[in-house]
Every structure is written in C-alpha cells, then in structure tokens.
Amino acid sequence: MDISSFDLFPLDEKTEILPFCSKDDELNNFLFDDAKNYLAELMAVTYLLVDRQTQKTVAYFTLLNDKVSYDPEERSLWNRINRRISNNKRRKTYPSVKIGRLAVSMDYEHQGIGRAILNFVKHAFTNGNRTGCRFITVDAYAAATGFYIKNSFDFFTQKDRKDATRLMFFDLKPFKDAQKKN
Template sequence: MPFTGFKFSKLNSATNILPFECGDEDLNSFLSNKAIAYKKELLATTYILESEEKTIAYLSIYNDALAVQEKNFASKSALERTVKKIIDHPKRHLRQFPAIKIGRLAVCKQTKETRKGIGRSLVNYVINLALEQNSSCACQLITVDAYSESLDFYTKLGFNFLTEKDKGEDTRQMYLDLRPYMNAFEETL
C-alpha cells in the first residue's frame, strides 16, 4: 500500500498543514488557503497524507449529483446512450444521479516521481468510502472534472467521459459507476 510510512487523516480547523508543492499553483493554494474554510462551510472534506516534514498528497470530496442534460450532448441519441450506461432501466424523468465528487486530488511533485500509486490509492479510498456509506445514503457514481493532464490517469482507473462536447476544454466531466464495485463489496460482507 502506498500509504505505508505516511499519516493519513481528515483535515480539521486544528490541522497544521505541512508544506506542499505539486506543480499546480491552484491546487497548492487550495490546500493552504481554502481547504479548512471549505470544511467549516460544509463545502468539501479534505483528507491529507503526510510525512513528518511535508504533505505528500491531498484529496477533497463532496456530495454531487451528475446532471445529464440534452444540451451537453451532440444529439438526443447520444444522451440516451449515456443514460443507458448509467442506469439499466432508464426512466424518462431520471436525469440526475447521486454521486461523490472528487473536487481536488493532488500528489507532491517530488513524491510522484519516487512513489507510484498514491493517486490511485486515494481514488480507491473514495470508492471504499462511497461503498460503505451506500447502506445509509445512495451513491451510484464518483465524478470528477478532470484537468486535461489527468485524463489518462482517470481513464486507467475506469472513469468514463460524460460527453464529447467538452473535448479540448481545460477540464472534462468524467464518472465512475460504482455498481460493479458494490456487487464485489457485498460479496465480501
């Protein structure tokens, strides 16, 4: 497990955030300047992975609903194909699906080069969290607005693009269907 030797915890107002540098100023700034405020305002929960001297990685998540709207698709048939992927028996009125959103996920630039699998482990943490909470509150998907440089990472983890209309944009909407994981999760209970 890539977390070996590190401390993994939920950020709170008493957390002393250790230095962090991932190479993206927006992601660096969020952790040091906004993450605690987002927690206080119930906008996002941030988890941090730390060594003794620095923050290795962090992840911010929040509740979401994936809204599937015709205007985001090239055609009505493209919309219907996507809805059929998300739900086996599509209902005409059902166009929002319960989800957990990965709002931010970043790994320290230096650590990323020496320890592989930290980002994948953080996504797996979100998957397991969603599966555990599904007995109390339904969650079918994990969503992310992925930066273009992260598209391959999320694709390798099984995420799908919601639409082709955002191709070439700075970010693309992606989702991971939790139903296959839920079946495997229930078998282990």
C-alpha cells in the first residue's frame, strides 16, 4: 500500500482530529481524549494518517523512547539478542523506540496500511536519527501478534505467552544493512 496519497503528520496541541473509528474502543478513546495530554507531558508523540478527500483519520500511531533490558530469567533469549550485537558493544540494555499505540480505521483495514506504517517507522529510525535506536518494541495485543510476526517482529520472552499483550521487538540493524545493499 502506498500511503503517500494520505497526509502523515505529528499531532500538535491545535490539531483538529478528524473522525476515526478502529475496532478497538480504548484506542479510539486514547486518540481523542489522551493523545494531546501525552504530547504535553513529553511522554509520547502521536502521528496521524489523514485522508484529505474523505476528511477522515485513516490511522494513527504513537511513539515513545524505550529500552530492551536483560532479564536474568530469560538468559537464552538475551543471548539470542546479544548475538546480533558486536562483542564490544554488548550491554545490559539497548536503546529502542516503542510503538505505544497503533490503530487503523475499520474503513481502511486489510489494505496494507498497518504494514506501511511499520515500514515508515523502520525507515524513520534507521535514517538521520537524533539518538541511537537499535530496536522497535511493542506491547502487542494478543489478537495482533500475527500482524507483527508478518512484519518480522519477534517475541522477546515466553513468559507473557498467556497475557493480554505480548512484548515484541524488531531489530533495526539488519533492516538498515539490507537498505544499504539495495
């Protein structure tokens, strides 16, 4: 899906939020009731994808800084992460960006917009970064883990496998290396 026919921009305190309805009420309410509060507190930035023709919000996502941290109970998973990092750069935490919220309007679902948004975030955090950022993380709704797996995210731990949300990550380095080759 080419989302360039839509407008993509960060929400600011004066933005008039155009109608939006995903299948998740909590995510709908966050956009209208709380996204500006998070922005004012410097806790998260929300990005809107807007269809100018229909005057509707197509999708939104929220980003905040995060870290991926060593968990002594998940040593083998941590080794799997560490193996990706060159020896002398291995740490107990790695800088990350979290997708705090992501929702696509029901009118626009299943058209590749969610994937295009993830691709946008992958590009945004591998080009011209202001800070180091190695991973994208997300607390994925159990019903949405399949969507993230299709977009090359991985589970961080098995401990949360029965929870309502699961911590998932995407390693930006191989993505960046692949970009260089193309």
